Amino acid sequence: MTSIEQSLSLEGEDRKASVEKFTVDEVSLPSEWIQGWRLAAIAVGTCIAIGMSQADSTIASTAILVITNDLGGFDMSSWVFTAYLITYSGFPIIIARVSDIFGRKQVFLTCLLMFTIFSGACGASQTLLQLIMFRWVQGIGASGVLSIGTMYGFELLPMDKWPAYSALLSLSVAISLSIAPVIGAALTQLGQWRWVFLINVPVGITGSLLLILGMPKKLPREPSYVFHNNRWFQKLRKLDLPGVLALVGASVLLTAALQQAARGGSFSTPTVASLLALAPIFILVFLFWQWFSTKTQGRFVAEPILAWDLLSNRVFLGVLINAFFSGAIITTSIVEIPQRFVIVNSLSTIEGGVRLIPFAAVMAFTSTIMSLVLTKLNVPVLYWLLIGGLLQVGGVAGFSQASTESAIKASQYGFQILAGVGVGIFNVALLLLTPHVVERKFLAVANGAINQFRLLGGSVGLSLVVSVSNSRLRNDLASVLTPFQVTMLISRTETISELPAATQTVVRKIFGESYNLQMLILIGIAAANIPATLLQWQKIPIVFKR
Template structure:
């Protein structure tokens, strides 16, 4: 059978099953729009790193400049799960359009900001749109891409994320060095308009769109949303302001931390009560607690939380170090980070290739965290001289390779552990945990860096000079030659202390990842058959005919069987006519829908009891 005929048969089978299928230019345009939208949202998490000092020098208050990033990451991480669930209720397309427009409008607002306070507020609103784009781009791939092309489309989406991380610091440095920093945000306008047009006119309308009404709004987990956002906000505010504006022992910080703890405890309790009663209460839990009932899923979520610390802190702190300690321009600071970002992208791509051939995602997860910890430790020993040591680039490669491996392998581990109906929310949970870890890590380590830096400067600077430097590091240039050199070296020592703290959290990721050991990880190819089963709209799963499997040694294909109570798939062997004779008499092979040549020459069989 020719390749064209095989493709046609696969497409027709998917359409018969009710799976939304795009072909030709609509498919290419939709995937392109999703990739471009994801690139913009991810770009804004890193593009600011090489522009932060310039922005703080222009608007003032360097000691509060980290809020430019923290405010974005706070809403970005806080709304990932929320948009995932809202799209399940209200539909992918309307929520994706809302996210893109939200991101675009407030990007314009960021560029017109006149004070640091305005920029922080607009960045927080921009982060809401960015969260929706990130969460829904991945979810939409599973909705509109033919399942024979899901792997290729997912690869394109992953490459967009990697390229955004790669281009962010470099592009931010180039823009800041050659024009106003405001174009860091205005650059989103032309690309955002193009994405909006593609989604509005090409993206299919049939991917879960719902009519807005009282019954629809009742499905939204409003208590979960309120508790989750409040808890995250109070936690990050307390960590960012502690040791800077308020003492760690002040009543304000204590109340913030206590309030955050109570919100998270209340969130967990509410989701625990809601999850088994979602059908009765007609409300979809924001985070189904059945996910963490699995040791592997719980350990993986804990791992990505700890890996968020070194990733976000390094991306933000390293370009600042290059500019302050080594005297780099923002553009050169971005270019000197290419080994780190390039190794991250390479590690992510290699993980996809390796796990596609070998079922060793957990092994890669543990190895990557070990590599990441070693890289963090090496980065904490960087010289504090003005000249950038060449060994720094090797350290970046080690650290970046660990980043790429752990980010991709954690996704694979989660994907092979949860049922497909929970795939979108589990993906949102992984991303949210990583971002939340990064926000907390950045707030904690920035407070440590500021405190360490301030205490060193107090030994040789006057009160006025100290205040000026903490207000903006650009004022270092106004110091005398001797004090300028001492100040730069002091910042280098503080940055190394910051990385030692990060190394400790990376070590915690190693310990947590060990508990994510998988006894029998599912074959990733079976997930494609499960997707078809889910798209039929009935509670379909794949059940193992254990007595038959014991008698059959070779796997010819897999089947999908409906049971009323199961939501977790497992593999099924479809026996040949010769093999049926060795099966127990009570085993009756079900009727099959055969999709010829779906994958690697195998014939995949799909069985539905409601057919």
């Protein structure tokens, strides 16, 4: 039987009285728990849905060069990822709260349908701008799939089944992250890059049908069950619209500012500077509104989207910061490593995707194994997170010293493995920590917040390293190429092959140094996980014990 070894100490008698703990009765297997074929349908459908949303953040990493060579605009290529990541990372908390009000099944299926339809639209894009715009909407659907899919098991199953269910979800992520870049590369090498997105349509329909058959209209333990007879406009009044607008605004402005810088603009340019100035204002407005909504709840405004009880929880804040920094490591590695192998080492797109497998497969495999290990060993979660943080630092530090020559050294794969194990530990530990550090009524938005911070960290981290490295890349290329050649090379990297052999060698080394600079920046980001983990220290540590 799984037990919570430690509950957070809450300040104030009122807060102590309001804590809803997971009781012994919930650990047993009463008749109302869904079992049999319906449980199998839900599990498989959820794995398919989450696997698709995760795969879409990586599958295009090996196809982006071919996409931009077809549609043009390599200097805007990072927007293909960031447009998806802005909405993917900007909506998990919001959609989690919406599902609290309108129901898990209704919102989950709506998001999955949105993701599937706009995946088809991405595949039909005729310009890079169209692709970027469709990716925005696709990301909204994916954020809901991830947010609801990863927490649904906490309400679907008794507590002692959570680790096994999390292991199953981690396995779906393992498969998607491991094979997505290779599938993307294979499709592009066959001249079918559009199927990188179109493949989601039949897969999404299959997952939707399974979830429609398996999921009940409402689970007894989901918040919407309490007011399921309310009319839609009564439910809508429960949504914290000012909080929604402030949160989305902060996410979009911050990421858009970094993307403008990544395209070659200086941080001091009016566009970038204004976006960076507005982002913290939206953040402060959001924080103030959540505090105000919590204090005046039920009298003047709707229930806050992210209650101040969560924002003032030191342990939960440490979890959010960990999610943010580890997300930056994951996204930057998955996007930039295959590109490095293609540009610096003259590999094909499919060969570049295969070279990412040591990182992606080990990361996902570690997440799956750790789902079970965490409940078997009587070791505080804090220690596992410290180990994971140190492994991330070692991995990116080693990769930052990778050779810029055309020959690939085996050590590059070893450093990928180190970083992969580190982020794999973080992925599952942070997921399983959620119900152990927050009240049950906050479970959905807390889980959404962890996903949102991880995805937002990926978006911000990728934008940051690209903006810094692109500035240096342009300057270094200008020393060996004409301005016209630099422009052409940044737009279409395939033009490297049109340069004289000696110049090609020099240009590839310059690109290699640019990618190494990105990893140097990631060292600082990975190291920041250590103090964030220590923020979670408690006298009685949290242990997942069976």
